Amino acid sequence: MTRDPDAGAAGIDPERLWLSDPQPRRGRRPAYSREAITAAAVALADAEGLEAVTMRRVAARVGAGVMSLYSYAPDKETLLELMVDHVSGELTATGPPTTPTGDWRADLKAVAHLQRSHMLRHPWLPAALATRRSPGPNTLAFLEHVLAILRPTGLDGASKLEVFAQLTAFVSGHVGHELAQAAAAASADRAAAEARYLAAVAADGQHPELAAALASPGRPLAPEATFGRFLGRLVDGLDAAP
Amino acid sequence: MTRDPDAGAAGIDPERLWLSDPQPRRGRRPAYSREAITAAAVALADAEGLEAVTMRRVAARVGAGVMSLYSYAPDKETLLELMVDHVSGELTATGPPTTPTGDWRADLKAVAHLQRSHMLRHPWLPAALATRRSPGPNTLAFLEHVLAILRPTGLDGASKLEVFAQLTAFVSGHVGHELAQAAAAASADRAAAEARYLAAVAADGQHPELAAALASPGRPLAPEATFGRFLGRLVDGLDAAP
DNA sequence: CTCATTCGCGTACGTCGTACGAGAATAGAG
DNA sequence: CTCTATTCTCGTACGACGTACGCGAATGAG
Numbered sequence: 025m026t027r028d029p030d031a032g033a034a035g036i037d038p039e040r041l042w043l044s045d046p047q048p049r050r051g052r053r054p055a056y057s058r059e060a061i062t063a064a065a066v067a068l069a070d071a072e073g074l075e076a077v078t079m080r081r082v083a084a085r086v087g088a089g090v091m092s093l094y095s096y097a098p099d100k101e102t103l104l105e106l107m108v109d110h111v112s113g114e115l116t117a118t119g120p121p122t123t124p125t126g127d128w129r130a131d132l133k134a135v136a137h138l139q140r141s142h143m144l145r146h147p148w149l150p151a152a153l154a155t156r157r158s159p160g161p162n163t164l165a166f167l168e169h170v171l172a173i174l175r176p177t178g179l180d181g182a183s184k185l186e187v188f189a190q191l192t193a194f195v196s197g198h199v200g201h202e203l204a205q206a207a208a209a210a211s212a213d214r215a216a217a218e219a220r221y222l223a224a225v226a227a228d229g230q231h232p233e234l235a236a237a238l239a240s241p242g243r244p245l246a247p248e249a250t251f252g253r254f255l256g257r258l259v260d261g262l263d264a265a266p
Numbered sequence: 267m268t269r270d271p272d273a274g275a276a277g278i279d280p281e282r283l284w285l286s287d288p289q290p291r292r293g294r295r296p297a298y299s300r301e302a303i304t305a306a307a308v309a310l311a312d313a314e315g316l317e318a319v320t321m322r323r324v325a326a327r328v329g330a331g332v333m334s335l336y337s338y339a340p341d342k343e344t345l346l347e348l349m350v351d352h353v354s355g356e357l358t359a360t361g362p363p364t365t366p367t368g369d370w371r372a373d374l375k376a377v378a379h380l381q382r383s384h385m386l387r388h389p390w391l392p393a394a395l396a397t398r399r400s401p402g403p404n405t406l407a408f409l410e411h412v413l414a415i416l417r418p419t420g421l422d423g424a425s426k427l428e429v430f431a432q433l434t435a436f437v438s439g440h441v442g443h444e445l446a447q448a449a450a451a452a453s454a455d456r457a458a459a460e461a462r463y464l465a466a467v468a469a470d471g472q473h474p475e476l477a478a479a480l481a482s483p484g485r486p487l488a489p490e491a492t493f494g495r496f497l498g499r500l501v502d503g504l505d506a507a508p
Numbered sequence: 509c510t511c512a513t514t515c516g517c518g519t520a521c522g523t524c525g526t527a528c529g530a531g532a533a534t535a536g537a538g
Numbered sequence: 539c540t541c542t543a544t545t546c547t548c549g550t551a552c553g554a555c556g557t558a559c560g561c562g563a564a565t566g567a568g
Contacts, residue, residue, distance in 0.1 A: 038463040051514025052564040079556065089517035091557080100556065151396060154442060157450075158460060164467055164476065171475035180484025190496055193443050197435030200396060208399075218400060221280040225406055233413035234406065242422025254432050258500050293545025294533040321525065331548035333526075342525065 036102050038158035056088055058096045062106045066146070069107065074148035077104075104152055109160025111146050115139070116165045124173045131173040132259050133252075136195050140251060143199040150200035153192070194258060202247045278344050280400035298330055300338045304348045308388070311349065316390035319346075346394055351402030353388050357381070358407045366415045373415040374501050375494075378437050382493060385441040392442035395434070436500060444489045 064085040069077050079100060083090040097103045115138060124131050143149045159167060167188055174184045209215050226235035306327040311319050321342060325332040339345045357380060366373050385391045401409060409430055416426045451457050468477035 037459050039459060039466070042463070043466060048514065050512075050566050052516080054515065056516095078554080080554080083517095091517050091519095091559095092515080094557075095515060154393060154396060158463065164473060168473050168475050171479055175475070181479030181482045182484045182486065184479050186492055189443050190440065190492075193439030194436060197439040198432065201431050201435050204399075217279050217281060221284070221400065224281070224285060231406060231410050233410050233417070237413055237423030237426050240423045242424045244424065250428055250432075254500070257502070258496070260499070290545065292535050292543075294547080296546065320523080322523085325548095333528095333548050333550095334546080336526075337546060 036098065036105065036157060041102065041105065041158070042160050054095070056086055056092065056096065058106065059110075061086055061088075061093060061096050062103070062110045065103055066107050066110055069148045069152075070146060074151055077107075077148075079103075101155070101157075104155070105157060105160065108149070108152050108156055109162045111142070111149065112160070112162040112166055114145075115142055116162065116169060124175070126176065128173050128176045129259050132170070132191070133255055135170060135173065136191055136255050136259075137252075139192065139195045140199055143195065144203075147199075147203050150196040150203070153196050191258075194255070198251055198254065202251075205247075278340065278347065278399060283344065283347065283400070284402050296337070298328055298334065298338065300348065301352075303328055303330075303335060303338050304345070304352045307345055308349050308352055311390045311394075312388060316393055319349075319390075321345075343397070343399075346397070347399060347402065350391070350394050350398055351404045353384070353391065354402070354404040354408055356387075357384055358404065358411060366417070368418065370415050370418045371501050374412075374433070375497055377412055377415065378433055378497050378501075379493075381434065381437045382441055385437065386445075389441075389445050392438040392445070395438050433500075436497070440493055440496065444493075447489075 061082065065077050065082045068081060068085060079093055080090050082103070083093055093103070097106060167185075170188050170191075171184055174187060177184075179187065208218060222234070222238060225231055226238050303324065307319050307324045310323060310327060321335055322332050324345070325335055335345070339348060409427075412430050412433075413426055416429060419426070421429065450460060464476070464480060467473055468480050
C-alpha cells in the first residue's frame with residue numbers, strides 16, 4: 025500500500041472532525057482535551073508565530089508527551105484547522121452584532137473591520153487560513169451571521185457564500201500585507217535597506233514611473249484608512265448584476 | 267554569537283540579492299547558474315507543488331550536489347524569492363501591453379486578468395507570494411507598467427503603490443480560493459463528504475441562513491465570471507477621495 | 509477478579525534545511 | 539613552468555521536524 029502519488033490531495037474528512045461522538049465509556053480516561061491542546065497551540069502561535077507551533081512544543085506546553093497529541097488530532101494539519109476555528113470563536117463570542125441593522129453594506133463593513141482586528145490580534149491567521157479545508161462550528165456560526173446580513177441583498181445562496189469567501193480572502197490579504205509592512209518598518213536598518221534598494225532602482229532610468237511615485241509620496245495614511253477605502257469600494261455595488 | 271531571539275525577523279538584504287556584481291575573475295568557474303537552479307525549482311513547483319521544492323530535489327534536477335545550491339542562493343527562502351521573480355518575467359515578456367489605452371480602469375482589469383491566468387499557470391504562486399519580501403527586477407518591470415496605467419488617476423505615489431499591492435493581494439486571494447475549490451471538487455467523494463457535512467449542519471436547526479443558502483444555490487457561475495464581478499467592483503471608484 | 513478497551517508516550521525512522529571543511533579547479537605571480 | 543590565493547563543489551553530519559509502532563498503565567463491564 026503506497027502513498028497516493030498525486031501529492032497534496034490528502035485532507036481531512038470534515039464529518040469525522042467536527043461532528044464528534046464522545047461515546048467511549050470504557051478504558052482509560054483522557055488526561056487532556058482537544059480544547060486544551062488547541063488553546064496551547066494558539067497561545068504558542070500568538071506568542072512566537074506559526075512556525076513555532078511544532079508538535080513537540082505544543083506537547084511541552086500542555087505537559088504531555090509528544091505522541092499523546094495524536095489521540096486528539098490525527099495530524100498537524102488538523103491541529104491547524106482546530107486552531108483557526110478556535111480563535112474564530114472570538115468573532116461571535118465577544119459580540120455577534122446579532123441584529124443586522126438593515127443597512128447590509130454598513131453591516132458588512134463592520135464585519136470586515138471585526139475580522140481585520142481579529143487577524144491583527146492573531147497575526148498567524150492569514151497564513152493559516154490559506155490552507156484551511158473546511159469550516160468548523162465557530163466559523164459556521166460566524167458565516168451564519170454574515171448570511172443574515174446578506175439577506176436583504178436578494179443574492180442567491182451560492183453568491184452569498186462567494187461573498188463571504190471573497191470578503192475573508194480580501195481581509196486576509198490586506199492584513200497579511202499590512203503585517204509584512206509593519207514587520208519591515210519595525211527594524212530601522214531593514215526599512216532603510218529597502219528604501220535604498222528602491223531608490224537605486226528608480227535611479228537607473230529604466231523605471232521612470234517608479235521614480236515619479238517615490239518622488240511624490242503623499243502624506244502617509246494610516247493602514248486603517250487604506251483598508252476602509254478599499255473595503256468600501258469592494259462592498260458598494262456588491263449587488264450589481266453578474 | 268547567538269541567534270536573534272525574536273523569531274521570524276530574519277530576511278534578505280534586497281540590495282545583495284538583486285543588485286549583483288559578477289566580478290570574480292579568479293578561482294574555479296561556476297558549474298551552474300542562478301537562472302538554471304531557479305528554473306529547475308520552478309519546474310518542480312509547477313509539476314508537483316510547492317512542498318515538492320526541497321533543496322535535495324532541486325539539486326537532483328540540475329544534477330548538482332545539494333550544498334552547491336548554497337553558492338547561488340543563501341537559503342531556501344531566497345530561492346523562493348527568486349522563483350517568484352523568475353515567473354513574474356512572463357507578465358512583461360509575453361506582452362507588456364506597453365501602451366496604456368487611457369482607460370485606466372479597463373487597463374487595470376486587463377492586468378488583473380493577466381495576473382489571474384499567470385497564477386493559475388503557477389498554482390504555487392499565491393502561497394509563495396504570501397511570504398515574499400522584496401520585489402525583484404521582473405516584478406519591478408511589471409510594477410512599472412501598472413504605475414504607467416495609474417498615471418491618469420492622479421493618485422499620489424504611495425497610493426499607487428498601495429493599489430498595486432492590493433490588486434495583487436486580491437488576485438492572489440481569489441485564485442487561492444479558486445484553486446482550493448477546484449481541488450475539493452476534483453475528488454468526487456471529497457466533494458460529497460463536504461456537501462454531506464454542510465447539509466448535516468444546515469439540518470441542525472441552528473443555522474437557518476445556511477440552510478436557506480444551500481436550498482437556493484442559483485445557477486453555477488464560472489470562476490472567471492465571479493472574478494470579473496468582484497474585480498469590477500474593486501477597480502471602479504478606486505479614485506474616490508480618501 | 510478478569511479482561512477487553514482506551515489512552516499515554518518512549519523509541520525510532522525518514523526527511524528536512526544547512527554548517528563545516530576537505531578537495532578540485534582556476535587565474536595571476538614568480 | 540610552479541606556486542599560491544581564490545573560488546567553487548559537495549560528502550558528511552547535526553539538530554529538528556512529523557509521525558508509525560507498540561508496550562505498559564489505567565479503566566469500566568462482566
